[in-house]
Amino acid sequence: MKLGRREFIKLSATATAVTAFAGLGFNMQPSTAKAMLLKTHWAKETTSICAFCSVGCGLLVHTDTSGSGRIINLEGNPDHPINEGALCSKGAALAQTVETENRITTVKYRAPYTDQWVEAPWSWALQRIAQRVKETRDETFVESNGNGQVVNRTEGIAHVGSAEIDNEENWCLQSIMRSLGLIYIEHQARI
Numbered sequence: 131m132k133l134g135r136r137e138f139i140k141l142s143a144t145a146t147a148v149t150a151f152a153g154l155g156f157n158m159q160p161s162t163a164k165a166m167l168l169k170t171h172w173a174k175e176t177t178s179i180c181a182f183c184s185v186g187c188g189l190l191v192h193t194d195t196s197g198s199g200r201i202i203n204l205e206g207n208p209d210h211p212i213n214e215g216a217l218c219s220k221g222a223a224l225a226q227t228v229e230t231e232n233r234i235t236t237v238k239y240r241a242p243y244t245d246q247w248v249e250a251p252w253s254w255a256l257q258r259i260a261q262r263v264k265e266t267r268d269e270t271f272v273e274s275n276g277n278g279q280v281v282n283r284t285e286g287i288a289h290v291g292s293a294e295i296d297n298e299e300n301w302c303l304q305s306i307m308r309s310l311g312l313i314y315i316e317h318q319a320r321i
């Protein structure tokens with residue numbers, strides 16, 4: 131039987147427990163040690179990277195394949211060279227950023243000179259963001275520097291990423307920002 135790293139650890143733990151209890155006089159017959167299937171064996175397993183800090187620990191994310199698509203388990207990736215399966219408390223709780231009921235899923239807008247947040251439709255917000263980005267980019271786009279070298283950069287917009295979105299979303303965001311010519315691109319993990 132070919133055993134993966136996790137199956138081997140599970141098998142070793144089972145064998146150790148059988149030996150220990152048998153030594154106390156328990157009747158452990160039949161005591162055939164065997165590798166057990168993980169409770170997540172039916173879920174879809176995806177690798178990702180924790181976006182909370184710049185350590186960049188590897189993750190295994192298990193999602194429900196019966197229809198909901200929800201995350202049912204998240205753990206450190208034992209094959210990742212940085213964390214080798216370990217996660218700190220923040221990384222271990224990472225699924226909560228997606229699965230929490232407190233996650234805001236609607237647009238909150240605070241108009242200039244007010245202290246009130248109001249709910250706004252996504253269609254309005256996306257249109258307004260696109261409009262403001264276009265205006266600012268057009269006004270601040272720099273084609274060449276003082277030496278006449280082509281630089282094609284947008285100096286009037288900065289972007290700060292978020293640890294509350296995942297690694298793949300962060301990658302998409304920075305790609306979009308670079309395609310707009312932004313050079314001030316940051317992420318909470320680097321600050």
Ligand code: SF4
Nearest residue numbers: 180182183187218221
């Ligand atoms: S698990 Fe902890 S140490 Fe690893 S990247 Fe996430 S926050 Fe940083």
